[in-house]
Amino acid sequence: MWLNLSLLIAGLGLLYCGAEGLVRGSSSLATRFGINPLIVGITIVAYGTSMPELVVSVQAALQGSGDIAVGNIIGSNICTIGIVLGVAALVRPLRIQLQMLRRHVPLVIFCSIFVTVLLRDARVDRLEGLILFLGIIAYTAANLQGARQESNPDVLKEFSGAAKSRHASVRTDALLVLGGLVGLMLGGDWLLDGAVGLANHLQMQEAVIGLTVVAIGTSFPDLMASVVAAARREPDIAVGNAIGSILFNLLNALAVAALIRPLNAPGIQFMDCGIMIAMAVMILPLMRTGFILQRWEGGLFVIVYIVYIFLRWP
Numbered sequence: 520m521w522l523n524l525s526l527l528i529a530g531l532g533l534l535y536c537g538a539e540g541l542v543r544g545s546s547s548l549a550t551r552f553g554i555n556p557l558i559v560g561i562t563i564v565a566y567g568t569s570m571p572e573l574v575v576s577v578q579a580a581l582q583g584s585g586d587i588a589v590g591n592i593i594g595s596n597i598c599t600i601g602i603v604l605g606v607a608a609l610v611r612p613l614r615i616q617l618q619m620l621r622r623h624v625p626l627v628i629f630c631s632i633f634v635t636v637l638l639r640d641a642r643v644d645r646l647e648g649l650i651l652f653l654g655i656i657a658y659t660a661a662n663l664q665g666a667r668q669e670s671n672p673d674v675l676k677e678f679s680g681a682a683k684s685r686h687a688s689v690r691t692d693a694l695l696v697l698g699g700l701v702g703l704m705l706g707g708d709w710l711l712d713g714a715v716g717l718a719n720h721l722q723m724q725e726a727v728i729g730l731t732v733v734a735i736g737t738s739f740p741d742l743m744a745s746v747v748a749a750a751r752r753e754p755d756i757a758v759g760n761a762i763g764s765i766l767f768n769l770l771n772a773l774a775v776a777a778l779i780r781p782l783n784a785p786g787i788q789f790m791d792c793g794i795m796i797a798m799a800v801m802i803l804p805l806m807r808t809g810f811i812l813q814r815w816e817g818g819l820f821v822i823v824y825i826v827y828i829f830l831r832w833p
Contacts, residue, residue, distance in 0.1 A: 523716035530710025531736040534571040537702025538740040542567035544695025566771075568744045569764040571737035573772040574707035579729070580776040584715060589643065589784035590729025591737060592773045593791050596631070596765045597730075598738040600798040601824025603761045607745040608817025613754040615810040623762045628799045630654070630769045635792035641785045648777025655770035662763075710736060723833055726786025731828060738764075758812070765799075794827050 545563050572595050579588035607613060637647050710733065718728040741764045748757035776782060801820065 520717070520720045523713045523720060525713070526709045527713030527717060527732070527736070530706045530708070530713055531739065533702045533706025534574070534710060534737065535706075535739055535743070537699045537704075537706055538568055538570050539699070540695045540702060541570060541699030544692045544697075544699060547692045547695070566763065566767050568740040568760060569767040569772065570703055571707065571740060572764075572768050573775060574703045575711055575733060575737050576772050576776040577779060578707050578711050580780040580782055582711065582715075583780070584711070584725055584729075585642075585782040585784045586724065586726035586786040587711065587714065587729035587733060588776045588782050589638070589773070589787050590726045590791075591733045592768045593634075593787060593795055594730035594734025595738045595768055596795050597791075597798055597824065597827060598734050599741055599761050599765050599768075600802065601820045601827070602735075603738060603742045603745050603764075604758065604802075604812065605817040605820030605824065606742065607749040607757045607761070608812045609814055609821070610746055610749040611752065611754075612814055613749060613758055613812040613817075615754055615758055615812070623759075623766070624799070624802050626658070627762060627765050627802070628796065630766060631792070631796045631799050634769050634773065635789075635796060638784065638787060638792060641783065641787065643773065643777040643782045643784070645778055645781055648774045648781075651770050651774035652778065655767065655774065658766055658770060724786045726784065726788075727831060727833060730787075730791060730831060791831070794823075798823060 542563065545567060572591060576588040576591050579585070579591065604613075634651075637643055637651075714728045714733050715725065717723075717732070718725050741760060744760050745757040748754070748760065773782075798820070801823070804816070
C-alpha cells in the first residue's frame with residue numbers, strides 16, 4: 520500500500536512540474552515569436568494545465584482501464600467547477616469581462632450532456648471519439664478568431680501581463696518543453712500505477728479512484744493557475760482557464776483516449792454525469808449577476824463537491 524501511495528504522490532508531483540514546465544516553455548516560445556498574449560492565454564495556458572488529464576486518460580486507455588480513463592475526465596470536470604472555480608472565487612470575487620464566456624458556459628453544458636448520452640451504454644468508441652475530437656478543433660478555431668477580434672483594453676492588458684515572460688534563450692524554452700513532456704509522461708505512468716494498485720489493495724472500484732483521487736490530482740495544475748490568477752486580480756484568466764480545461768477534457772482528452780482504444784467504463788454511474796451537468800448549470804447565474812462570481816457562490820461550489828465525494832466514496 521505504501522509503495523502505491525508513494526507512486527501516486529510522486530506521480531502528482533511530476534504531473535504538476537511537467538505541466539508547469541510545458542506551459543512556461545511553450546508560452547515563452549509563443550511570445551518570443553510575437554503571438555498575441557490573449558491567444559497564448561486561452562490556448563497554451565488553458566490547454567497546458569489540462570495535459571495531465573490527457574496523459575493519464577491515454578495511459579489508462581492503453582492499459583485497458585476504461586473506468587479510470589473516463590472517471591478521470593468526469594471527476595476532473597466536477598473538481599474543476601467545485602474546487603478550482605470555487606476556491607478561486609473564495610480567494611477573490613471574480614468579475615468576468617471576457618465576452619467570449621457568454622458562449623462558453625452553454626457550450627460546457629451542451630458538451631457535458633452530449634458525453635452523458637455517449638456513455639449511456641457505458642462505452643465510448645472510436646467513432647464517438649472522432650466526433651469529440653472534431654469538436655475541439657472547431658472550438659480552438661473559434662477561440663483564435665474571437666481572440667483576434669477582442670478589443671477590450673482591460674482584457675488585453677490582463678492577458679499581456681499574465682503571459683509567461685521570455686527566458687534567456689530558445690534553448691531554455693525548448694528544454695522546459697521537453698522536460699515538461701517527460702515529466703507528464705512519467706508522472707502519468709506513476710500516478711496510474713499507484714492509483715490502480717491502491718484500488719486493488721483497498722478493494723475499491725477503479726471508477727471511484729478515477730473519479731476522486733486521480734481526478735483531484737490531475738486538476739491540481741488548473742487549481743494553482745486559477746487561484747494565482749484570482750489573487751493577481753486576473754479573473755478572466757482564472758475563469759477562462761477553468762472553462763477551457765473542462766472543454767479540453769471532454770473534447771480532447773476523452774476523444775484521444777477513445778481514438779487510441781475504445782473505452783469501456785461500466786463503473787461510471789449516471790449520478791456522476793448528472794453531477795457534472797448540474798454543476799455546469801450552476802455557473803449560469805454568473806451570467807445574470809453582472810458577470811461576478813461571489814464568494815458565497817464559490818463556497819456553494821465547494822460544498823456541492825464535498826457532498827459528491829462523500830456520496831461517491833465507498
